[in-house]
Amino acid sequence: MTSRREQAADLQGWMTEQRRLLHQHPEVGLDLPDTHAHIDDVLRTCGLAPERHEQSGLTVALTGTDPDGSTRVLRADMDALPITERSGVDFASTRPGAMHACGHDLHMAMLLGAARAFADQPPRRDVVLAFQPGEESDRGALKVLEHDNLELGDDASAFAIHVHATQPAHTVHFTRDVFMAYGDWFQVDFSGPGGHAATPEDAGNPVEAAARFVLGAQALAADLAGEEHVVATVTELQIGNAVNVISASGRLRGTIRSLSAGQRSRLITGLEEAAAEAASASRVEAAFAFTEGYPAVRNDPDYVDRMVARFGEVLGADALTPMPRPSMVIEDFAYFLQKWSGAMVYLGAQVPGHHSFNHSDDVVYDESVLATGATMLLEAGDGF
Structure with a gap:
């Protein structure tokens, strides 16, 4: 059986294509018709049947090969920022006044990669993939949590990745309690x-x-x-x-x-x-x-301990870095973690020589981290 890391590596080129297409066509807020349509099309091409609601995202439920009675929720946000891009990349936004400056295009590409990998080799545990609009200021998490696919018991868990433009590529940064403010x-x-x-x-x-x-x-x-x-x-x-x-x-x-x-x-x-x-x-x-x-994004210490142990095995212990203090950034993944245990982590994606942080109009991200992020999502879906 192919390892999850091998699966993700094989999908690196495809995820890069997905990321660039999404980057070129950003949409802001909850109303993301083109992004919804694209995600829906890709998931159906993978043989999956998403639950789709305009302005409240898409979810896909996957049955595990060895279910344990709980579900692993994996989330990616979809919305861009109202910024005119000046990053200089050759796949820059084609829409003035909108830019994926926070890296949500990478988040979607990673989760699409996980979807494709799970379609080929199902998860060990039951999984729901959640694509969420309106993270930046519209509390989109509350809307996607109303999906039928997310009517889950208290024993479910939730995991999400956020890329970080000024941390070294492929490094994973975490806390055991409050992660974001x-x-x-x-x-x-x-x-x-x-x-x-x-x-x-x-x-x-x-x-x-x-x-x-x-x-x-x-x-x-x-x-x-x-x-x-x-x-x-x-x-x-x-x-x-x-x-x-x-x-x-x-x-x-x-x-x-x-x-x-x-x-x-x-x-x-x-x-x-x-x-x-x-x-x-x-x-x-x-x-x-x-x-x-x-609210604050609050990680569950027990979940984090299991996560760190598994990621250390897969990515290497040197890739994992405890954060000296929580981030002062805010994120509505907090609502997922109010409902279930789980964690959010930063995945470093710095391009050498570039120092602009997320939300900057000239920010760039190292696309090679797509395979690392997909690996982490796949491992989280299989269960720690």
Whole structure:
């Protein structure tokens, strides 16, 4: 019988073709008609019968040769980012304003490779392959979890890979608990009388308030990070439209990242207080709004121990690296791991000489990791 690693290696060229085709035709969000259609076509060509729901992905149930009563769920995300690509690769996005900058094209290609391998040599345990749209900001995981194929018992497990553009290719990075952070969003609206730019003493100034708030948010995060790493980042600022007018209003938005519910709560409270203080000092009013984002991705320690033991045998112990601390990235695979035990890992995919991280408009990935990722998915499907 062909080993899973050999199967994956034999499919490297085919997975590369799949990845490049998907990379050239990215779609953003939940509505991914072309991507859904392509995945559906490939799976049916493999002799599989996917459950497909527009805007909520595709799943395929596979019966194991030696089932143990539980199911292994393997997941890949499908959506791209609203970015215009400038990576310079000869298979760049053909759609301005959309790019697979986070590597989801690689994730899909790996899982398609696993599907083709399982179609040829069935998994040892029962498996569901899940292709999910809307990971980036639409909580697509919640929609795909409604599939009939994912009406599973509590004893199921879930596994996913995320490529990492700045870690050495073929290295696997993991944690035994929190893998990725809680992620939430905030918005602050400043409003005041405004006025003439020549008489700032007579006006409230939302620009001053925003500047004070940004500094306050940075100070708050630095203070809380002494206990446990946190992030508070202002990413958007909209104030004013004339050089000689102090605007009467302004808005800023940003994100927070935290590793525990306690730090998350302290961040939210502290930012609201920082907004009020900045407004008072700048003679304006502040309205603070918080939007709950994604929960933390929390790996199961027992599952990780079994995973590390098996991947060490297959990939070599040197390929496995415990992470010194969780990633501050967020991922809605968290919802899978709230439902079942399992894990998500990073798979290094750095191209030598390139240092842009995921989500950059010039990011590139080493495609040779497709076989490594498919091997990991196949092993997870067979069961640790």
